[in-house]
Amino acid sequence: MTSSSPIESATDAPSGGQPNGQTAKASSTKATFWGIFLSTFITIFLAELGDKTQVATLLISAESHKPITVFIGAALALISTSLVGVLVGQWLARRISPEALDTMAGVLLLIISVSLVADVIGF
Secondary structure: OOOOOHHHHHHHOOOOOOOOOOHHHHHHHHHHHHHHHHHHHHHHHHOOOOOHHHHHHHHHHHHHHHHHHHHHHHHHHHHHHHHHHHHHHHHHHHOOEEEEEHHHHHHHHHHHHHHHHHHHHHO
């Protein structure tokens, strides 16, 4: 007589020697990592194209004739600002719900947009 207990079936190993679901969980973790990584990379890459940071880097490189030094300095600066963003984001996520963060970000972007439009119009 075989038992069909959830605990026993969760610990049964299939022919590959892995507990049921472990392979699926590992591939799900990889998919999540790569999904987040690619989403972050593409978003930041596109946002930075033509940005004032890129223009400033271009000008500094042209003036200094030291492109490697400028690249290293700019890369370290961008890594540092990204680290600050990640740490502040993690700190906020522990204290505020995701819905509240979304609302706050939306309101902040709306305020910035209205301020920029008002500046262009001349208010």
